[in-house]
Amino acid sequence: MSETPKVWTAALLVIGDEILSGRTQDKNVAQVATWLNVQGIRLAEVRVVGDEEAAIVEAVNALRARNDYLFTTGGIGPTHDDITVDAVAAALGVGVVIHPEARAILERYYATRGGLNEGRLRMARVPHGADLIPNRMSGAPGIRVDNVFLMAGVPSITAGMLDALTGTLEGGLPVLSETIGCWVPESEIADLLRQTEKAHEGSAIGSYPFFREGRTGANFVIRATDPAVLAECAEALLTGLRATGREAFPGGI
Amino acid sequence: MSETPKVWTAALLVIGDEILSGRTQDKNVAQVATWLNVQGIRLAEVRVVGDEEAAIVEAVNALRARNDYLFTTGGIGPTHDDITVDAVAAALGVGVVIHPEARAILERYYATRGGLNEGRLRMARVPHGADLIPNRMSGAPGIRVDNVFLMAGVPSITAGMLDALTGTLEGGLPVLSETIGCWVPESEIADLLRQTEKAHEGSAIGSYPFFREGRTGANFVIRATDPAVLAECAEALLTGLRATGREAFPGGI
Known part of the structure; x- marks a missing residue:
């Protein structure tokens, strides 16, 4: 173990x-x-x-x-x-x-x-x-x-x-993150966020809504210490967002 | 009493x-x-x-x-x-x-x-x-x-x-403040600040140093709930700063 x-x-x-x-x-x-x-x-x-x-x-x-x-x-x-x-x-x-x-x-x-x-x-x-x-x-x-x-x-x-x-303190693995932006009210895809996080152990997804140019959008920040978990979770979220018929932007909006 | x-x-x-x-x-x-x-x-x-x-x-x-x-x-x-x-x-x-x-x-x-x-x-x-x-x-x-x-x-x-x-919560007297700015390292007039605060009960003086245009200065914020205490303390500090031969600026720098 x-x-x-x-x-x-x-x-x-x-x-x-x-x-x-x-x-x-x-x-x-x-x-x-x-x-x-x-x-x-x-x-x-x-x-x-x-x-x-x-x-x-x-x-x-x-x-x-x-x-x-x-x-x-x-x-x-x-x-x-x-x-x-x-x-x-x-x-x-x-x-x-x-x-x-x-x-x-x-x-x-x-x-x-x-x-x-x-x-x-x-x-x-x-x-x-x-x-x-x-x-x-x-x-x-x-x-x-x-x-x-x-x-x-x-x-x-x-x-x-x-x-x-810098470099003088003992620490562990740094937390890595990826951001995906989408012109969507976060309240429309709350289920997708929760399910994607749950399906990728060791990941956490934060949802940060905004109002810009008269439109509602959100950036979703995926965090994990394991780069493979991070990449898989981000890919799953990107695919899930696009499956709703919306454009999604790796790197955020 | x-x-x-x-x-x-x-x-x-x-x-x-x-x-x-x-x-x-x-x-x-x-x-x-x-x-x-x-x-x-x-x-x-x-x-x-x-x-x-x-x-x-x-x-x-x-x-x-x-x-x-x-x-x-x-x-x-x-x-x-x-x-x-x-x-x-x-x-x-x-x-x-x-x-x-x-x-x-x-x-x-x-x-x-x-x-x-x-x-x-x-x-x-x-x-x-x-x-x-x-x-x-x-x-x-x-x-x-x-x-x-x-x-x-x-x-x-x-x-x-x-x-x-706004206006729906019970509160007390608002804290009033006045700011005085001076081109002086705060470390040169630390005594003046402490003595001025001590001489005016109900006042508090904060010192906020900065470096600008290659010069050292500080803003001093006097706070009190009693407008008379505030005015007297601010006047005393202004006088004290000017007595050191420096310009001091009501309203701050």
Whole structure:
């Protein structure tokens, strides 16, 4: 008997009043999700909390316990509302220390930018036992402690930190996907979708309707880790859609 | 002694594999947050889960218990991956029934669109005891049951449902905000921010740095429910920033 391969999962905790107030449109969920998939890790859940220690601590402990990895974005800057490091340390039951390498990085970075002050030195603080995640965009590094990865909130800086982590985390098989588009109301072919998914074990079909140019259509996304299952399921769906007398478009509309 | 006014809170549960896979960029968090604020309700937390009943049930019960309102987006369509109604009913411990008015709405809507079939009739299913939320964009209505509001995943449809709910929910004072922009690295004026916030009880200052045109700047968002507190805190911050010899811009950069 073959063993089912382990599914590696991660959670993402987005930290910041600016997301909950609606002021800032989050862009980190999609970029972290996409990056994780390439690492063979499935994003299993996301939470967004404000800049409140109790809320962060609760979420960190719930999410890190039941996932292989926990990523956080936001709250690692120099100002009073940046409390992620303290909250994660509290969640892990460890103290906060100045990381000597982080301090050295900040001293170099700010040498030509007015020098290290008290606010900037805050960005060298890490939970005890932490390692650094390189930041190629600006001075302050990200932080890894246990299975928790603290990253910046600004999406371009987050992207650089993810890039630095690429290939360093253990994962499983990446999820592959194919998209088929069709000018059909999804409600007309709901049976076909359900039956096609059921007939191909290891596949999942998502249905994403849209209204465009005054017409109703949908893209159907087939996902599987096994390329053969993916190809067979996609072919079956394409054939099924065309059997209804409609055009269907591999790659989506 | 004056009583502290009650703060009304809501949570948002975003349901859908397409968000967790990174395929779709969520747009509902920002629009629900903005809308809630106008109703005098604070968005306290957000979770994103996939199309899995156990995950939805757990999140629904955690979030509805500790907030005045819970909103969900996604998973109320006609296909096999639309399981929000069943999961919310399971969370509430009630059965699922066909809502006669929802059925009548769908019959009218699909009369000229090929008629009501099994998949489309799924969209008339509601947790027992539910009311409908009007859908001005397409056929299937949203659903209200207890303090839980089930809305569509497609942002334009969600917007119409929010519009239909405007003014119908009890809330408190809306949070007011003012923004001040300054070409300054936030790390240089972290002390000023902290002290200004501390000196104005009932205010909160968020700091949102950016890099633009090769320069470092930040927008500072002051929030308060009391317009006098907001005005005084904003004036103090403006004065403080200008005292450092920099230009500061009411309204933000």
